[in-house]
Each structure stands twice: as C-alpha cells, then as structure tokens.
Amino acid sequence: xxxxxxxxxxxxxxxxxxxxxxxxxxxxxxxxxxxxxxxxxxxxxxxxxxxxxxxxxxxxxxxxxxxxxxxxxxxxxxxxxxxxxxxxxxxxxxxxxxxxxxxxxxxxxxxxxxxx
Amino acid sequence: xxxxxxxxxxxxxxxxxxxxxxxxxxxxxxxxxxxxxxxxxxxxxxxxxxxxxxxxxxxxxxxxxxxxxxxxxxxxxxxxxxxxxxxxxxxxxxxxxxxxxxxxxxxxxxxxxxxxxxxxxxxxxxxxxxxxxxxxxxxxxxxxxxxxxxxxxxxxxxxxxxxxxxxxxxxxxxxxxxxxxxxxxxxxxxxxxxxxxxxxxxxxxxxxxxxxxxxxxxxxxxxxxxxxxxxxxxxxxxxxxxxxxxxxxxxxxxxxxxxxxxxxxxxxxxxxxxxxxxxxxxxxxxxxxxxxxxxxxxxxxxxxxxxxxxxxxxxxxxxxxxxxxxxxxxxxxxxxxxxxxxxxxxxxxxxxxxxxxxxxxxxxxxxxxxxxxxxxxxxxxxxxxxxxxxxxxxxxxxxxxxxxxxxxxxxxxxxxxxxxxxxxxxxxxxxxxxxxxxxxxxxxxxxxxxxxxxxxxxxxxxxxxxxxxxxxxxx
Numbered sequence: 299x300x301x302x303x304x305x306x307x308x309x310x311x312x313x314x315x316x317x318x319x320x321x322x323x324x325x326x327x328x329x330x331x332x333x334x335x336x337x338x339x340x341x342x343x344x345x346x347x348x349x350x351x352x353x354x355x356x357x358x359x360x361x362x363x364x365x366x367x368x369x370x371x372x373x374x375x376x377x378x379x380x381x382x383x384x385x386x387x388x389x390x391x392x393x394x395x396x397x398x399x400x401x402x403x404x405x406x407x408x409x410x411x412x413x414x
Numbered sequence: 415x416x417x418x419x420x421x422x423x424x425x426x427x428x429x430x431x432x433x434x435x436x437x438x439x440x441x442x443x444x445x446x447x448x449x450x451x452x453x454x455x456x457x458x459x460x461x462x463x464x465x466x467x468x469x470x471x472x473x474x475x476x477x478x479x480x481x482x483x484x485x486x487x488x489x490x491x492x493x494x495x496x497x498x499x500x501x502x503x504x505x506x507x508x509x510x511x512x513x514x515x516x517x518x519x520x521x522x523x524x525x526x527x528x529x530x531x532x533x534x535x536x537x538x539x540x541x542x543x544x545x546x547x548x549x550x551x552x553x554x555x556x557x558x559x560x561x562x563x564x565x566x567x568x569x570x571x572x573x574x575x576x577x578x579x580x581x582x583x584x585x586x587x588x589x590x591x592x593x594x595x596x597x598x599x600x601x602x603x604x605x606x607x608x609x610x611x612x613x614x615x616x617x618x619x620x621x622x623x624x625x626x627x628x629x630x631x632x633x634x635x636x637x638x639x640x641x642x643x644x645x646x647x648x649x650x651x652x653x654x655x656x657x658x659x660x661x662x663x664x665x666x667x668x669x670x671x672x673x674x675x676x677x678x679x680x681x682x683x684x685x686x687x688x689x690x691x692x693x694x695x696x697x698x699x700x701x702x703x704x705x706x707x708x709x710x711x712x713x714x715x716x717x718x719x720x721x722x723x724x725x726x727x728x729x730x731x732x733x734x735x736x737x738x739x740x741x742x743x744x745x746x747x748x749x750x751x752x753x754x755x756x757x758x759x760x761x762x763x764x765x766x767x768x769x770x771x772x773x774x775x776x777x778x779x780x781x782x783x784x785x786x787x788x789x790x791x792x793x794x795x796x797x798x799x800x801x802x803x804x805x806x807x808x809x810x811x812x813x814x815x816x817x818x819x820x821x822x823x824x825x826x827x828x829x830x831x832x833x834x835x836x837x838x839x840x841x842x843x844x845x846x847x848x849x850x851x852x853x854x855x856x857x858x859x860x861x862x863x864x865x866x867x868x869x870x871x872x873x874x875x876x877x878x879x880x881x882x883x884x885x886x887x888x889x
Contacts, residue, residue, distance in 0.1 A: 330569065341582075386564070390561070393557060397557045400557055
C-alpha cells in the first residue's frame with residue numbers, strides 16, 4: 299500500500315519537473331499526462347482493499363457486503379477522469395501541430411526568439 | 415426539469431455542426447436563459463437527484479439562491495455574446511457556436527451541481543472549451559497563448575482533482591452537503607483545502623496566478639475575451655466561495671482572502687497603468703476588480719458578502735461591456751495599440767458612450783453601478799479596519815486614472831483613422847442592452863441588491879443548504 303502512495307507522489311514530482319523545466323511542447327504534454335495518471339493511481343489506491351470481493355451486490359446483508367467489497371466509487375471517478383485527460387491531450391496535440399506550422403519548431407525558447 | 419435546459423444545449427452543440435445553422439445555438443442559449451428565469455421565480459431551494467439515487471449516494475443538482483444567481487448571470491451574458499458574435503466571427507462560425515454551447519453547459523453545471531466531483535467534470539468541460547475558444551483564430555499569437563493557458567490551466571485542474579481525491583479518501587463522500595457534515599478543521603483537511611483553492615485560484619486570477627489573463631485576452635477574439643473576463647473568472651470566484659463557505663465552513667481562511675485580495679487589487683491596478691495594449695489594460699483591470707471582490711467576501715459579515723457578490727455582478731456586466739465595445743473598435747480598425755488609435759469618438763459616438771459608461775462604472779463614478787457596490791465595500795471594510803478602506807479608495811483612484819488614459823487615447827484627440835463600414839446592429843444592440851442595465855442598477859441599486867440578497871442568504875446559511883439536500887425533499 300505505502301509503496302503505491304510513494305510511487306504516486308514520485309510521479310507527481312516528476313511530472314511537475316517535466317512541465318516546468320522541459321522546453322519542448324510534446325514533453326510538456328507528456329508531463330501533464332503523467333500528472334493525471336499519478337492522481338489516478340492515488341485514487342485507485344484509496345479504494346483498494348486486499349482480498350476484496352468485486353462490488354457486485356451478491357450478499358443478503360448490506361453491512362457485511364460493504365466490509366468485504368472493494369470501493370467502486372474511485373474506479374468510476376478514474377474512468378471519468380481518463381476521458382477528460384484524453385480530450386485535453388488531444389486538444390494540446392492539436393494546438394502544438396498548429397504551433398509547429400507557424401514557428402517550425404516545438405521548442406518554446408526558440409519560439410520566444412522567433413517572436414522577437 | 416433542469417435537465418431540459420442542459421439537454422437542449424447539448425443537442426444544439428451537436429446539431430449546429432451537422433445542420434450548419436447558427437440560429438440553433440443562439441436560440442438554445444437564449445432558451446436556457448428564459449428557462450432559468452422560470453426556475454428562479456419558484457419559491458424554494460430545489461434539489462434534483464439523477465437516476466433516482468437519493469443523496470448522498472447519487473449526483474444531485476442543488477438550485478439554491480447562489481447557484482441560480484450565477485446561472486442567470488451566465489446564461490444572460492452568454493445570450494448577449496452569442497448575438498454579438500453573429501457578425502464578429504467570420505470564419506468557422508459553426509465550430510465557434512458548438513464551443514460556445516459547450517462552454518455554457520460547463521458554466522451552468524459548475525454553478526448548479528451539488529457534487530464536488532461533478533463540479534470538477536463541468537470545470538474541465540468549461541476549461542477545454544475555453545482553451546479551444548482562445549486558440550480559435552489560429553494565428554501565431556493565439557496559438558501560443560492558448561498553449562500556455564492550456565498547460566497552466568490543466569496543471570491547476572490536476573491539483574483540484576488531487577484535492578478532491580484526498581478529500582474522498584478522508585471523508586468517504588463526494589456530496590457537498592454530506593461533506594459539510596463530515597469535514598472538520600484538522601490539518602489534513604487544511605492541506606486538502608489548500609490544494610483545492612490553489613487549483614481554483616488560477617481560474618479566478620488571484621495575484622500569484624494572474625499571469626495567464628493578460629496574455630490570453632489580446633489573443634482571443636473580442637467576444638471570447640468578454641466571456642473570459644466576466645463569466646469564466648466569475649465562476650472561478652463562485653467555486654472558491656462555494657468550497658470555502660458551504661463545504662468547509664472555515665472562518666480562519668478569511669484573513670488570507672483579505673490579504674490576497676489586497677495584493678491582487680494593488681498589483682492589478684499598478685500593472686494596468688503601464689500597458690500600451692488596450693485589451694491587456696482591461697485584463698489587468700479585471701485582476702484588480704477581483705481583488706475588491708475577495709476583500710469584501712473575506713470580511714465575512716452579511717454586509718461584506720452582499721457587497722462582494724454585488725461587485726461580482728457589476729464586474730461581470732462592466733467587463734463584458736468594455737470588451738464588447740472595444741471589440742467594435744477592433745473590428746473597424748484592426749489594432750489594439752492605444753498609441754495608433756485616436757479620435758474615433760466623433761465617428762462612432764454610441765460606442766464611445768457605451769465604453770465610457772463601462773470605464774466610469776469600473777472606476778466607481780456615482781451614478782453608475784460600480785459606485786453602488788464599491789460604496790458597500792467601503793462600508794463593510796470600514797467596520798473591520800479603515801486601512802483597508804483607504805487602500806480600496808486609492809486603488810479606485812488609480813482605476814480612474816488608467817481608464818481616463820485609455821478613453822482619451824482611443825476616442826478623443828485628432829482623428830487619423832477613417833471608419834468606412836457601418837457598425838452592424840447585431841453588435842450594437844447587446845452592448846446597448848448591457849449599458850442600460852449598468853445605468854439602471856447604478857440609479858436604483860435596490861434592484862441589484864434584491865437580486866444579490868438570496869445569494870447572500872444561501873451562502874451564509876450552511877445548515878439550510880445541508881437540510882435542503884439531506885432533508886429528503888428531493889425531486
């Protein structure tokens with residue numbers, strides 16, 4: 299459990315480093331994707347339970363079922379969030395294609411120099 | 415019932431691309447405005463549970479005073495902008511209207527939802543469509559600005575998602591009323607509050623996170639700038655106060671709001687003084703006015719919150735007025751540089767008058783609406799500390815100074831630009847409607863306060879909100 303939380307935290311730091319320090323547009327987009335995925339890992343870890351049963355109502359007693367099963371809410375949240383993350387990545391890639399047509403480079407530092 | 419408005423907007427967003435008729439999108443947005451007026455006249459808080467799952471399990475939409483206040487403002491400004499854009503946008507019009515419909519859905523969802531993850535989903539819908547609208551012209555400047563906005567915007571909404579994930583881990587629920595009963599002021603919850611507010615403050619342009627606003631505004635088309643500066647920033651403010659007052663109910667962050675508000679107010683005003691680009695100047699002025707709103711809300715008294723929400727209302731009206739009327743100037747002349755403009759006041763007196771009303775209203779000159787809300791802010795801050803009032807008055811004078819500069823640079827002096835075309839009526843009518851509203855609220859401030867009062871009551875009565883959602887009267 300604790301190693302999953304640590305991995306998630308490490309991925310977040312890596313992603314922020316990538317977004318802040320790398321001048322390439324594509325690498326910035328990869329950084330954004332890694333950040334969202336780190337949060338997804340955190341959410342899944344919050345809902346995780348060792349030896350849990352699938353959250354499909356099979357027991358008669360609701361309370362014992364709730365104690366045994368895995369929490370389904372974080373998984374629903376992650377599915378929603380993955381869709382949002384994909385749409386943002388697609389839009390960002392689209393904008394960077396147009397930026398490449400205008401500037402002939404994907405490097406933000408060179409873009410600033412070209413703009414003068 | 416509220417799902418009707420949303421489904422009509424979704425349908426319109428799809429149909430306008432297929433059938434290529436702009437009227438579909440415009441009439442859908444105007445329809446949602448009148449539909450919300452109809453709901454607004456209903457007497458009590460309404461709670462809608464989706465798919466028959468009662469709160470706290472399912473997603474609920476809560477139509478309380480504050481949510482309806484924002485929703486009415488949003489759909490109203492959206493309708494006027496949609497009408498204004500008919501002549502302004504020339505290329506790829508249908509895609510523009512699709513994005514405008516999606517933006518309306520996002521903003522409506524943010525203001526009416528009672529579920530914090532649902533709020534995040536609509537926040538992202540709003541963000542994605544606003545990134546696309548900023549990039550809409552697809553030239554060098556707008557592409558660069560949109561990419562910058564996209565990277566910082568999605569980083570900040572990732573922080574919001576992180577905060578919501580940790581909140582779910584701590585409290586085990588996502589319903590805002592249920593969260594309000596389970597949240598207490600422990601250090602873990604303060605970390606969560608910090609993450610959520612950090613994520614939201616980028617959209618509401620508080621000072622350390624205001625840098626995107628002046629870069630994005632000049633690059634976007636003028637109606638989009640009007641939306642960015644009024645309703646998108648306004649919904650950021652709405653989400654912050656909703657999370658602070660309704661979900662957390664923590665009083666100890668109020669001094670932080672006052673401090674951030676003061677810094678935002680002063681820095682925005684000073685930066686606006688040195689701008690040459692008219693749109694950048696108005697954008698910095700937005701930053702400065704957001705500071706006023708946060709100072710007033712940070713006071714935390716009934717008077718302070720009323721003043722803050724009233725100023726939010728006025729700021730939304732005035733900023734859309736300023737950007738739309740400057741948009742007409744930009745449409746005719748094609749330049750935003752104040753040194754190259756000049757002397758066009760005689761050639762289009764109506765536009766000059768409307769822009770003047772917007773400028774004087776933002777500066778807080780007596781017969782206009784900005785004065786009424788600023789007067790309330792001075793009264794509310796005077797009860798806490800006269801120093802804050804003094805700073806607010808000084809920043810108001812700075813506001814006056816830079817608006818006199820921008821007005822005289824654009825409209826007065828000798829003319830070296832000839833206006834050839836006639837201004838289209840579709841562009842002039844929305845501007846005149848907002849001008850009339852500004853003057854009417856200025857002369858009769860009771861009308862504005864009457865509209866703000868239910869929102870203040872909804873914001874300050876946390877227990878009423880919880881009872882309405884968890885009490886059982888769910889439709």
